[in-house]
Amino acid sequence: MWSTIGEAGEFGLIARVTAQFPGTGDVILGPGDDAAIVTAPDNRVVATMDLLVEDRHFRRAWSSPEDVGRKAVAQNFADIAAMGARPTALLVGFAAPPDLPLSWADGLTEGLRAECARAGGAVVGGDTVAAETITVAITALGDLGGRPPVRRDGARPGDLIAVTGPLGLSGAGYALLEAGVLGPDDARRLVGDSAGGADPGWAACLREHRRPGPPYAEGPRAVRLGARAMLDVSDGLVQDLGHIARASGVAVDLDSAALVPDPALVEAAALLEQLGAARRAPVEHMLFGGEDHALAAAFPPGTDLPPQWRRIGTAAAPGPEGAVVTVDGAPARAGGWDHFG
Amino acid sequence: MWSTIGEAGEFGLIARVTAQFPGTGDVILGPGDDAAIVTAPDNRVVATMDLLVEDRHFRRAWSSPEDVGRKAVAQNFADIAAMGARPTALLVGFAAPPDLPLSWADGLTEGLRAECARAGGAVVGGDTVAAETITVAITALGDLGGRPPVRRDGARPGDLIAVTGPLGLSGAGYALLEAGVLGPDDARRLVGDSAGGADPGWAACLREHRRPGPPYAEGPRAVRLGARAMLDVSDGLVQDLGHIARASGVAVDLDSAALVPDPALVEAAALLEQLGAARRAPVEHMLFGGEDHALAAAFPPGTDLPPQWRRIGTAAAPGPEGAVVTVDGAPARAGGWDHFG
Incomplete structure (x- = not known):
């Protein structure tokens, strides 16, 4: 049988690939x-x-092909959910060297399939070409189901700012990978038994980085709850809320007491300190870490939020500093990504 | 001002890019x-x-950035038209080295804009990332306007096979570029005055290769004329009609007398022979040349075709050879492309 994608042709x-996507009720022609x-x-x-x-966006040494496929779907369908829409379909373009093992392409396909199954979408088309890299x-395509789309510019002074999904774990996972910790074995080698055994709590940060699981259904639900602005947290909470703040002409103040770090994040921050990696408090990972693919939204004052949504701050009329994001009233250092920087 | 895309960020x-696409009636949110x-x-x-x-698909030495932008739009909206749909919108992903001159990106944008204007669509989103290549x-997205889609599998014995748009010019243009003829200056240097002056007829082949102009409106029109199968000629007429033949379970016989080469193609074939390039008769370019982005379709017998559509053959029940494509009853050598071959 074939062993590379070049042999498969x-x-x-x-x-x-298409054998893995028999279609859904949304697929009229695959x-x-x-x-x-x-x-x-x-x-x-x-x-x-x-x-x-x-x-640039993934490394074969850090992520399995299944991880890459899952994440590729997750980050796109999270954008669909962030408009208040339901994911329906994907088109996938795949450029790769002809000597790439066919098993890698099969793994990627399995990752696409698995995350499509979580989200309810299907791959309906795409393109495959040869390339060096x-x-x-x-x-990603989605359907609004008769709901109004939720843009970034609808937040008003007094709105509640809330999030659903993990914050900071993916960024901490990335920091662990950068520090050489691809899994528990690396951690034990580097810091000994204090790394936490076979399935340490901090490993959830690696999992969230490799396979984020956006809360897709919360996007449409946020619309039903009255969300006035929403987005997918991809570049870091402060940077992304800054988009809502500027587009809506409001200031956003976050309440540090509401930013309760996940225990996995606390463990990861401690391990990173043991490893001598750049020191970041757990809350800093929550504020500035990228690729969470949580959803953040502004809801009218008094909205009765379900437990999936945590209130983390409030929108207000902009003060002299303008449409900025602050934490307990103090400026939040702006982190984030510029893909050519 | 900025001189590279890395400086622009x-x-x-x-x-x-977005400043060039103020939107159309189809764009609800850009x-x-x-x-x-x-x-x-x-x-x-x-x-x-x-x-x-x-x-792989373009060379900066052979095509201007405007050419690349136009062709990228054309080949995608041609696929939309080939379903019988009207082009509405594009998403554009752009990966490039940070030291790429900003003028190249601006040229690409201008090409996207110009072909979108021809087709009636608009760029509504996309992504930009840094990469080596x-x-x-x-x-591309499109709307069927209440019409049934035209797939590849609906041709029946007795159907007329017809095309609209140029055939073979793009492939001959590619052969000229491969032979070192990027324009009239190169041709004069290589073969002297017989190359045909400042604007020789064969130059249309270079233009068609660099900037194909698919007949978008003929896609929906073909549906109204009753087309039962249709596709975009991208891999070569014989190979692409082979898709219709196999999907529909018919044999397709082309009539060589109906395959009248464009004068530009005759001139290009003569120049290629002068240059000592691989010999191909004009009709061979028409049968096997790729990237024409003409539309080919099967219409019910007796359809009164408008002048934009040229009848070039007939579908028949498959004989012992199966669902093959022949020319005057003889096998057509199958050319075409495998992107990893």
């Missing part, structure tokens, strides 16, 4: 024609695209 | 939020994706 590879056809019962379609480039391009 | 680059929102009045959305990788990922 373009059509062989496409056949292997892969194999000039284009796919997907339901859009709302008369509007929500669409977003991300590129993932090897050694692995690049995964994902376009 | 991710957000500066996005701002430059770039700048988690996702875009596009009209889908038909309740179904047609979607397709292509990746273009530098030195320029990669352009395009997702």
Whole structure:
């Protein structure tokens, strides 16, 4: 049998991928024609695209191909959910060297399949090409189901600021990988038994970094709860809330007492300190860590939030500093990412 | 001012691109939020994706950035038209080295804008990332306007096979570029005055290769004319009609007398022979040349085709050879592309 994607060939590879996606109720026409056809019962379609480039957005040494596939789906469908929409379909562009093991492509496909199953979407089309570097391009589509979309510019003074999903774990996981900790074995080698055994609590940070699990259903639910602004936390909580603040013309003040770190994050921060990595308090990971793919939203004052949503702050009319994000009234240092910086 | 995309930065680059796409009647929400929102009045959305990788799908020495942008749009919206749909929107992923001149990115944007204007669509979103190699990922969306989609599997014995748009010019243009002829100056240097002066007829082949102009409106029109199968000619006429033949379970016989080469193609073939390049008769370019982005379709017998559509053959029940494509009853050698071959 084939051992590389070059041996499988373009059509062989496409056949292997499409066999994993028999379709859903939203797929009118799947892969194999000039284009796919997907339901859009709302008369509007929500669409977003991300590129993932090897050694920029993932490393083969740090993530399995399943991890890469899951994360590629998660970060795109999280954007769909952040508009208040339901994920329906994906298109996947895959550029890779012909000598890439076919098992890697199969793993990627399995990751796409698994996260599509969580989100309720399906791969309906795409493209495969040869290139020096692995690049995964994902376009995600979604349906608003008659709901108004939730943009970034609708927050008003007095609104509650709330989040759903983990904060800071992915960023701490990334810091662990950078420090050489790909798993418990590395940690024991580096710091001994204090690393926490076979399944230490901090390992959840590695898992969240490799396989974020956005709370997709909370996007449409937030609309029903009256959300006036919402986004996917991808560049860090402070930076992303800054987008809502500026677009809406409000200041956002976060309440540090409400930013309760997950125990896994506390353990990860302690391990990072043992390892001599850059010191960051758990709450700093929560404020500035990227790639959480939690959802953050502004709700009208008095909204009765379900337990999945944690209130973490309040929007206010901007003061002399303008539409900024503060923590307990003090400026939050702006971290974040510029992909060409 | 900035001279490279690295200096402009991710957000500066996005701002430059989005300024060129103020939107159309189909754009409900353009770039700048988690996702875009596009009209889908038909309740179904047609979607397709292509990746273009530098030195695989285009060369900076052969094509201007405007050319690359136009072609990227054209090949994707041609797929939308080939389903019988109207182009509505694009998402564009752009991976490039930070030291890429900003003028190149601006040229690409201008090419995207110009071809979107021809097709009636708009760029509504995308992603920009740093990478070693320029990669352009395009997702195109379209609307069926209440029409049934035209797939590849509906041709029946007796159907007319017809095409609209140029055949063979792009492939001949590619052969000229491979032979070192980027324009009239190169041709004069290589073969002297017989190359044909400042604007020789064969130059149309270079133009078609660099900037194909698919007949978008003919896709929906073909549906109204009753087309039962249709596709975009991207891999070569014989190979692509082979897809219709196999999917529909018919044999397709082309009539060589109906395959009348464009004068530009005749001139290009003569120049290629003068240059000592691989000999191909004009009709061979028409049968096997890729990237034409013409539309080919099967229509019921007796369909009164408008002049934009040329009848080139007939579908028949498959004989002992199966669902093959023949020319005047003889086997057509199968050319075409395998992207990992």
